[in-house]
Structures are given as C-alpha cells and as structure tokens.
Amino acid sequence: xxxxxxxxxxxxxxxxxxxxxxxxxxxxxxxxxxxxxxxxxxxxxxxxxxxxxxxxxxxxxxxxxxxxxxxxxxxxxxxxxxxxxxxxxxxxxxxxxxxxxxxxxxxxxxxxxxxxxxxxxxxxxxxxxxxxxxxxxxxxxxxxxxxxxxxxxxxxxxxxxxxxxxxxxxxxxxxxxxxxxxxxxxxxxxxxxxxxxxxxxxxxxxxxxxxxxxxxxxxxxxxxxxxxxxxxxxxxxxxxxxxxxxxxxxxxxxxxxxxxxxxxxxxxxxxxxxxxxxxxxxxxxxxxxxxxxxxxxxxxxxxxxxxxxxxxxxxxxxxxxxxxxxxxxxxxxxxxxxxxxxxxxxxxxxxxxxxxxxxxxxxxxxxxxxxxxxxxxxxxxxxxxxxxxxxx
Amino acid sequence: xxxxxxxxxxxxxxxxxxxxxxxxxxxxxxxxxxxxxxxxxxxxxxxxxxxxxxxxxxxxxxxxxxxxxxxxxxxxxxxxxxxxxxxxxxxxxxxxxxxxxxxxxxxxxxxxxxxxxxxxxxxxxxxxxxxxxxxxxxxxxxxxxxxxxxxxxxxxxxxxxxxxxxxxxxxxxxxxxxxxxxxxxxxxxxxxxxxxxxxxxxxxxxxxxxxxxxxxxxxxxxxxxxxxxxxxxxxxxxxxxxxxxxxxxxxxxxxxxxxxxxxxxxxxxxxxxxxxxxxxxxxxxxxxxxxxxxxxxxxxxxxxxxxxxxxxxxxxxxxxxxxxxxxxxxxxxxxxxxxxxxxxxxxxxxxxxxxxxxxxxxxxxxxxxxxxxxxxxxxxxxxxxxxxxxxx
Numbered sequence: 001x002x003x004x005x006x007x008x009x010x011x012x013x014x015x016x017x018x019x020x021x022x023x024x025x026x027x028x029x030x031x032x033x034x035x036x037x038x039x040x041x042x043x044x045x046x047x048x049x050x051x052x053x054x055x056x057x058x059x060x061x062x063x064x065x066x067x068x069x070x071x072x073x074x075x076x077x078x079x080x081x082x083x084x085x086x087x088x089x090x091x092x093x094x095x096x097x098x099x100x101x102x103x104x105x106x107x108x109x110x111x112x113x114x115x116x117x118x119x120x121x122x123x124x125x126x127x128x129x130x131x132x133x134x135x136x137x138x139x140x141x142x143x144x145x146x147x148x149x150x151x152x153x154x155x156x157x158x159x160x161x162x163x164x165x166x167x168x169x170x171x172x173x174x175x176x177x178x179x180x181x182x183x184x185x186x187x188x189x190x191x192x193x194x195x196x197x198x199x200x201x202x203x204x205x206x207x208x209x210x211x212x213x214x215x216x217x218x219x220x221x222x223x224x225x226x227x228x229x230x231x232x233x234x235x236x237x238x239x240x241x242x243x244x245x246x247x248x249x250x251x252x253x254x255x256x257x258x259x260x261x262x263x264x265x266x267x268x269x270x271x272x273x274x275x276x277x278x279x280x281x282x283x284x285x286x287x288x289x290x291x292x293x294x295x296x297x298x299x300x301x302x303x304x305x306x307x308x309x310x311x312x313x314x315x316x317x318x319x320x321x322x323x324x325x326x327x328x329x330x331x332x333x334x335x336x337x338x339x340x341x342x343x344x345x346x347x348x349x350x351x352x353x354x355x356x357x358x359x360x361x362x363x364x365x366x367x368x369x370x371x372x373x374x375x376x377x378x379x380x381x382x383x384x385x386x387x388x389x390x391x392x
Numbered sequence: 393x394x395x396x397x398x399x400x401x402x403x404x405x406x407x408x409x410x411x412x413x414x415x416x417x418x419x420x421x422x423x424x425x426x427x428x429x430x431x432x433x434x435x436x437x438x439x440x441x442x443x444x445x446x447x448x449x450x451x452x453x454x455x456x457x458x459x460x461x462x463x464x465x466x467x468x469x470x471x472x473x474x475x476x477x478x479x480x481x482x483x484x485x486x487x488x489x490x491x492x493x494x495x496x497x498x499x500x501x502x503x504x505x506x507x508x509x510x511x512x513x514x515x516x517x518x519x520x521x522x523x524x525x526x527x528x529x530x531x532x533x534x535x536x537x538x539x540x541x542x543x544x545x546x547x548x549x550x551x552x553x554x555x556x557x558x559x560x561x562x563x564x565x566x567x568x569x570x571x572x573x574x575x576x577x578x579x580x581x582x583x584x585x586x587x588x589x590x591x592x593x594x595x596x597x598x599x600x601x602x603x604x605x606x607x608x609x610x611x612x613x614x615x616x617x618x619x620x621x622x623x624x625x626x627x628x629x630x631x632x633x634x635x636x637x638x639x640x641x642x643x644x645x646x647x648x649x650x651x652x653x654x655x656x657x658x659x660x661x662x663x664x665x666x667x668x669x670x671x672x673x674x675x676x677x678x679x680x681x682x683x684x685x686x687x688x689x690x691x692x693x694x695x696x697x698x699x700x701x702x703x704x705x706x707x708x709x710x711x712x713x714x715x716x717x718x719x720x721x722x723x724x725x726x727x728x729x730x731x732x733x734x735x736x737x738x739x740x741x742x743x744x745x746x747x748x749x750x751x752x753x754x755x756x757x758x759x760x761x762x763x764x765x766x767x768x769x770x771x772x773x774x775x776x777x778x779x780x781x782x783x784x
C-alpha cells in the first residue's frame with residue numbers, strides 16, 4: 001500500500017425531501033447565492049420551484065445562470081465569473097448533474113483567479129482559493145458531488161481538460177433519488193458507465209497489498225451491476241436508484257483509490273472523443289473500456305483475473321487465466337449492451353479521420369511533449385491509436 | 393434505504409513518515425497546542441521526540457498532559473479542561489489510541505461547556521462548539537481518529553457513556569502503521585474485536601435495500617479477518633497493518649451505517665463490563681458478540697444467513713438456514729479464539745454477582761426509565777441478563 005492523504009469533507013444529504021432544506025442549510029454560509037443549472041429539466045420536475053422557494057424563505061433574492069450544456073463550456077464559465085464578481089456572489093449552488101457542478105466549480109475558482117481560468121486546467125496550476133459550492137444532484141454519474149474535480153471543454157480550442165483541488169470539494173450535496181425518475185434511458189446508461197469507469201480507473205493498478213480498497217472497489221462495482229438494470233427498466237424504482245446514486249458518490253470521493261497508483265487512461269482517451277465530437281462521456285467510456293482491457297491485460301494477468309472472478313463472477317480454472325479474463329471482459333461488454341450502451345466508435349458517429357489526431361492529443365504527442373497516459377500500462381500515441389482502431 | 397446525512401471531514405494522512413509533518417500541518421491552525429497522550433509507550437517508540445521536534449520547529453513551546461489510561465477517566469478530562477483554559481490552548485493533539493483521542497475530545501468540548509462536561513455524556517446534550525482536535529494514531533481499534541464519537545468513564549459513578557457530535561470530528565489524523573509494531577498481542581486482538589464490532593453494529597439491521605453498505609461492511613470485515621492474524625503473528629508486518637489500520641478507520645467513520653438502522657446493543661452491554669470491571673473494551677466485545685448473535689438471530693434469519701455466507705464463507709443449503717447461521721457464528725468464535733481473545737466473562741475476571749445490576753444499568757432499568765437497547769432486536773434487562781449468563 002502506498003502512503004495516502006484522504007480528504008472528503010463534502011456532507012451528503014441523501015433521500016426523499018432533503019432538497020427542501022437547502023435554503024436553511026445555506027443561510028449561515030452565504031449572503032448571495034448564484035443558482036447555476038442546465039436546461040429546462042429542473043423546471044419541468046418542479047425542483048427549480050422548490051429550491052427558489054426554500055432560498056427565498058431564508059435569504060435575499062439570488063442570482064441565476066442557467067444554460068449549462070453536457071461537456072460544459074468555457075464560455076459559460078467566463079460569463080458566470082463576471083456575474084459572480086458583479087453581483088458579489090459568495091456561494092454557488094449547482095442544481096443538476098456533473099456538467100452543472102463542474103461548471104460551478106470552474107466559476108468558483110475563476111472568481112479568485114487572476115487571469116483566464118482555462119490556464120488552471122491547461123497548466124494544472126495550484127489554486128489558493130475558490131467560492132464555496134453546494135449541490136443538488138439530479139443525475140448520478142460524474143461523482144462530482146463529492147469530489148474536488150472538474151472537467152471543462154474549451155470549445156474554441158476543442159480541448160477537454162480535467163482539474164482537481166481540495167478547494168473545490170463541495171460544502172454539501174443533496175441527493176434525492178426521486179429526481180432521477182425522469183432521466184431518459186441513454187442518460188441513465190451513460191451515468192452508469194461513467195461511475196463504473198471511476199472505479200475501474202482506481203481498481204486496475206500494479207500496486208499490491210491493497211486488499212481493503214480492492215474489495216471496496218469490487219463491492220461498489222457489483223452494487224452498480226446488480227441495480228442499474230432495474231433502474232433502467234423502471235426509472236421510478238426508488239430503491240434501485242438509492243443503490244446506484246450512492247454508489248456513484250462513493251465511486252469518486254477518493255476513498256477507493258487510496259494507497260493505489262491510479263490509471264485514468266480511459267478517461268483521457270475519452271476526453272478526446274468528447275472534445276472533438278461532443279459525445280456523451282459515459283457512452284465514450286463504454287466503448288473504450290473493454291477495448292483498453294483487451295489491449296493491456298497481458299501486463300497484469302493477476303489483476304484482470306481478480307476482476308473477472310470477483311466482479312464479473314467468472315468461474316473456471318485459474319491455470320487458464322486468459323480464458324477467465326476474456327470471459328470477464330465479454331461479460332462487461334454484455335452488461336453495457338444490456339444497458340443500451342454503444343460498443344463502437346461508429347455508433348458514436350466517429351469515423352476514422354481523426355483517430356490519429358485524437359491519439360496524439362491524448363498523449364501530448366500533438367503538442368510536442370508526449371507524456372503517455374495510464375498507470376497500469378503507460379500508453380503512447382500508437383497504443384491509443386491501436387485501442388481506438390480496435391473499436392472502429 | 394433510509395434517508396441519511398453523511399459527514400466525515402477528517403483528513404487521513406496514512407503511511408510511513410507522515411508523523412514528521414505534524415508541526416507543519418498544525419502551523420496554520422493553532423497557536424498553542426495541548427499534547428495529550430497516555431503512558432510511556434510513545435516515549436519508548438521515539439514518537440514523542442519526533443512530534444515535539446516537529447512542533448517546536450514550527451511553533452512556540454506547547455502544553456502537555458500525559459497519563460491517559462484505557463477506559464479514559466473523567467478526572468483527567470477535568471484536569472485537561474482547566475489546563476487548556478489556563479494556558480489558552482487552541483488545539484489538542486492526541487497521540488495514542490482511542491483512549492487518548494476520546495479524552496482529548498472530552499477536553500475539547502469541556503473547554504466551551506458551561507458546567508461539568510459529564511452532563512453532555514449523561515444527558516446527550518447537543519454542543520455548539522469544541523476546540524479542534526488533531527491526532528497521531530498509535531493503536532488501531534476505536535476508529536475515533538475519523539469519528540465524532542467519544543466514550544468516557546466516570547470512575548466515581550462507575551458509569552461509561554458515549555457521546556457523538558459533528559463538532560468532535562478530528563481536523564486530521566496521522567496513521568503510520570510502523571507505530572503498531574510494538575503493540576502486545578492482547579492489544580492487537582482487542583483492537584481487532586473493537587473494529588469488527590463497529591461494523592457489526594451497523595451491519596446487523598432490519599433495514600432492507602441497503603446492498604451497497606451491506607457489501608461495503610462485508611468487504612471491510614473480510615479484510616480484517618484476512619489480515620489480522622498476520623499482524624498478530626508478526627507485529628512488524630507493515631502491509632498487514634496497513635490493511636487492518638485503514639479498515640479500523642473506515643469501520644467507524646460513518647459510511648458503513650448510512651441509510652441503515654444501526655444496532656449498538658453489544659457496545660452498550662460491553663460498556664457496563666468496562667465501567668464496573670475496567671476490562672478492555674475489545675475483549676468484552678469478543679465475549680458478548682457471538683452470544684448476542686445466538687440470542688437474536690431468530691429475529692432476522694436472512695440477515696444472519698447473509699453474514700454466515702458472505703462474511704464467514706459458509707457454504708450449504710439455504711433451506712437449512714439455522715445450520716448455516718450456527719456455522720457462521722462458530723467460525724467467528726474460532727477466529728476470535730485464534731486471535732487469543734476470551735470467550736467467557738470469567739476469563740475477564742467477571743463473576744455472577746453483578747450481572748443483573750449490569751443488565752439493568754445497560755437498559756436504563758436501574759435508573760427507573762428502561763429504554764431497551766439494540767436496533768435489530770430491542771433488548772430489555774432480562775434479555776441482556778440472559779446474554780450475560782449464556783457466556784458466564
């Protein structure tokens with residue numbers, strides 16, 4: 001086990017009706033709140049009205065900025081920063097999924113950043129300060145409700161970069177699974193692929209003697225696999241959503257990666273798809289993850305046997321480990337298929353024309369400083385291209 | 393799944409050498425620190441010297457209060473409160489195990505409490521404020537390094553009560569498993585029984601649809617069972633200690649009980665043993681837990697089958713569930729025995745004379761307001777007496 005530093009201070013308020021106390025929760029911590037959200041779904045569901053009423057009961061009228069899109073855009077972040085400065089906002093309340101939250105976090109640090117906040121993403125600069133961010137989650141997927149991470153798309157540069165800082169850990173996150181009832185099937189499936197990937201990125205490691213986090217990863221993965229099909233089949237299944245929603249938070253609050261070298265190759269490869277083609281992050285991950293597994297498993301046979309046996313329930317002779325691994329990967333693909341997720345880049349509308357460009361961007365080769373990606377196996381641009389090509 | 397409110401802000405710094413940065417970590421948060429510890433073990437191990445040096449490099453000389461005993465005493469807490477007030481201490485650094493930490497938490501809230509801090513324990517009063525507490529853990533067991541809980545013994549009244557508040561969550565906890573190397577076998581075993589009990593108290597529940605926390609509980613229990621014998625056999629086994637130590641923190645930081653009704657009957661029954669006979673908490677739990685299981689399992693056969701199968705690895709026909717449960721309990725007893733833990737009250741030096749008194753104290757009957765204890769099955773004093781008597 002490696003040394004680690006675990007810090008996950010976000011308070012999680014979970015269950016029916018919890019959203020009604022948002023105003024009261026914010027009363028002691030904020031004078032002026034920016035309400036930040038996406039499209040019309042929170043108005044359709046009635047959540048917008050509940051939040052505004054709860055805020056107004058406890059505080060002065062607040063500032064609003066809607067319009068966050070999936071793969072949240074830098075341009076709206078810039079707009080939010082100006083608005084917060086002009087209106088002296090002292091807390092951002094994001095209502096929505098990972099996009100609204102990540103956009104809120106970008107605004108929160110941009111308010112104090114001297115320069116274009118994109119530099120923080122591009123250069124990985126350490127920040128000193130950010131506005132506090134609180135959250136009402138309506139899409140379980142990104143895990144951003146518990147993490148200090150944010151991913152933003154610079155649409156003019158066609159770049160999608162992530163950034164993390166303890167200063168971006170949310171103050172609190174409210175999660176009432178009833179607000180997941182209206183999610184369309186593809187969003188449910190994409191969310192599930194995203195949260196599973198957050199675990200895979202931590203689970204697949206060369207670090208040994210990490211039995212606790214191994215088994216925690218396996219527990220959360222199995223909980224998702226056991227419950228996600230029920231939520232997809234009946235999106236008003238409260239109990240299934242409780243399991244999936246809570247799993248999504250635990251998947252990405254940091255705990256599962258403690259003491260382990262993490263991987264993150266699949267996330268890096270996927271960010272290129274989203275940046276150039278604006279595909280849904282989870283859909284891209286569903287295509288790339290099994291392809292990545294097939295490409296790298298020979299580098300750590302024992303780890304992938306453990307995955308196949310402990311997560312995918314494969315039984316068989318440990319003396320034929322590759323057969324066990326292949327069955328494990330096949331079962332994962334089958335699970336993704338059952339969830340309605342794509343298996344090829346062409347299903348995502350991605351042709352061959354830019355595969356090499358994306359491979360070079362993902363690994364830094366395009367910018368003349370190839371760093372390689374991945375912890376379990378370091379991938380160069382040729383590796384990434386081979387993975388893209390294996391799922392054309 | 394029940395609604396829940398999860399809040400676990402304690403930062404955990406884990407691994408070799410982490411203790412050396414304690415002064416630097418405290419520099420921005422405290423002007424005057426009370427160093428609070430037990431007997432001579434931290435001086436023998438050299439940790440005392442490292443801590444004092446790290447503090448002095450970064451800050452003015454600090455205040456010290458040693459002498460914390462197992463089942464930490466109210467009298468020393470009173471002394472600590474006076475000292476903190478007199479010296480204007482603004483942070484308490486506990487170096488030791490659960491006793492030093494719980495004593496530090498009691499002092500931390502006592503400084504701001506108007507009256508005898510024992511009232512907080514006795515009456516369960518909500519506190520508004522406490523001094524911040526930071527921790528260097530030298531005994532993995534109590535989980536107090538991540539929790540907002542404290543247990544104190546009022547030696548003049550022969551009472552041992554617990555109390556919890558979010559204000560008592562530690563600022564940070566440093567855990568270097570190398571400091572566990574010198575623990576004697578009985579302390580290792582007692583610590584293991586204590587952390588397992590923290591999971592059992594959350595795991596055994598009548599709440600259904602809690603698949604995620606069920607499987608997280610099982611993962612942590614199995615990690616402890618898999619690694620504790622190795623730490624006992626060779627207390628210098630760093631990797632085994634990493635698994636056991638980290639498990640002890642996860643066992644009690646709150647996560648595993650989220651969305652579930654919890655039990656806590658065993659802890660309540662054990663506190664009476666410690667209060668009257670000053671026995672080690674973990675040893676008492678090792679005696680009482682299997683006895684409690686035998687006494688209550690008929691109230692939730694499915695839960696105990698799940699325990700036997702998923703935790704203790706029992707295989708068999710689910711159509712003869714009681715045979716599976718009995719084998720599960722037998723395996724737990726066998727594990728405790730392998731760890732060198734006692735199986736009867738007489739091994740703890742407890743005779744029959746006060747069993748009824750303890751049963752009545754545990755359930756409140758002695759004080760004329762019987763409240764009963766336990767979530768899975770509510771126990772009255774006759775139930776508790778029957779459990780005590782079953783392991784005379």
